[in-house]
Amino acid sequence: MEAFTIHTGRAVPLRRSDVDTDQIIPSDWLKRIERTGFGAGLFSQWRTDESFVLNNPAYAGASILLAGPDFGTGSSREHAVWALQDYGFRAVISARFADIFRGNALGNGLLPVQLPAETVESLQSAVEQDPTVEITVDLDAREVRGAGVAAAFELDDFTRWRLMEGLDDVGLTLRHEEMITGFEGARPGWLPTTV
């Protein structure tokens, strides 16, 4: 996983609530067995509409998505995170994220930043007025800065450390393998097996 410490970039305003993962990456794209190449599928149904914000050349190269509330609802597909990253996004800012999407993003180093709805809206307005405005997402300080805004966001110390170090969970967990083995030895015998 690529480490995340601080990122500065331009941002795209996506003024829609309840953006589900079927919109982020439609199911046609889920048939692929690779982890890469999903950027072309990002919002692919909406991108057929010329007026969709990602089709606006002013936002080309932006790396922060300013989304409406309840972003990433629905399907657990991690492909949604892979698509956002492959397209070039490093962080998504929203008033609320769906739980599974948030977990998937944190597992891949795409930073989900939760800020109050009015703060997200003022950032959206600022980049709508001037698409060249740069925004900084500072994980070290747990703060978003830019466009006249300086807003603190919450993220627990452990998750922050893991992201800043770029550590993957499997490696961290396997440090405790003896405890897993110990737990397994105490499981009741009536629990089912699949074979």
Place this chain on the structure above:
Amino acid sequence: MGRTLAEKVWDAHVVRRAEGEPDLLYIDLHLVHEVTSPQAFEALRLAGRPVRRPDLTVATEDHNVPTTNTLAPIADPVSAAQVEALRKNCAEFGVKLFPMNDPGQGIVHVVGPQLGLSQPGMTIVCGDSHTSTHGAFGALAFGIGTSQVEHVLATQTLPQRRPRTMAVTVEGDLPVGVTAKDLILAIIARIGTGGGAGHIIEYRGAAIRGLSMEGRMTVCNMSIEAGARAGMIAPDDTTFEYLAGRERVATGPAWDEAVAYWRTLASDPDAEFDHEVVIDAASLTPYVTWGTNPGQAAPLGSLVPTPSDYANPAAQASAERALAYMGLTAGTPLTEVAVDTVFIGSCTNGRLSDLRAAADVLRGRQVAGDVRVLVVPGSMQVKAQAEAEGLDQVFEAAGAQWRSAGCSMCLGMNPDTLSPGERSASTSNRNFEGRQGQGGRTHLVSPQVAAATAITGRLTAPADL
């Protein structure tokens, strides 16, 4: 202070707890399908890691599989490659697989319960958000992403922070003609698509106790549509009767030991929930969705809503956008909305009792004009049981298509899709834009309403036939 059901199951699975870190939870059952697993197996291969507990892992082919002509090779080469990858991965890592045409094959959330693998007090995960289905047994069951699939394959554990708890208490009895599907649609309409975010919901109350296991699965299945991490129902005699005698369930003294434990899993009387919602069952009627998220639902007897009636500007904008996409006019009676296709199936409503309910409505009647009706059993076992009862003949005599098992038109990864502008009444779980096919328009309904709609060609409750 007492503990909730969710807290009891959680506490019983903590392998490691450390200040400031997520709990490391042991996973009792890992369900796998072809769509969200290939990258996880590939990561294991690259790291040279085995599947830690193949005996707690089971796979099925469901999302991509065609529901007609299933003995022929899968026509779509990309779908075929994904199914082939699952077969290769399961063979290489020693994971039990139910492939297409196997009598055990079916939708992953139908297969687990029918085998008796989904039991009270267990932790169950799958790379699929509708894993919440298994909470109907009093299990803690939730959907995960592919990186977490890899983590569970490698370690049989998952680091997780404990969600908050929410009680949804449904008091009274459901009126005749009101189903588990109507109930969960009404709950989602009430609390919203994000209302359960960060929470595990426990469904309680007389109306929940009165549901069959299959009805409870329908309710828990759509917990994710309210944004919840999981949905749970305390196990009771209904649960134990369903489990007794199933293939993967203990027998003899081990069964008695299991039941004695399961009876301890109810929330304590003094347990506190972070949130509580109370629903009056008697006030409910059949529900349908009119918009493009499952919270945009209303009683079938009501009108397409008027966006300007919403006080919240975001809800207003969302409703306007939804009506434009759905091609609906505010103020139209929902019973005047005509459909092109009816889909009966999915992990929400593709079980035997769902098919029986639909068949009861269709028996001796005819599907309207050129309405296309797909009936897709949730598993090969459900298909066989339905055929043993003659339900297939009821469907075919009415003019519906009787198909083979799979996810099918719920998400249209196989050839069963809506065309642009086509409108469906669907017993599935998501009415998102393009969910059933690009440009397709979906109304979520119960199996009974789906069947009645097939007969009239417009959204209809059986009572109005």
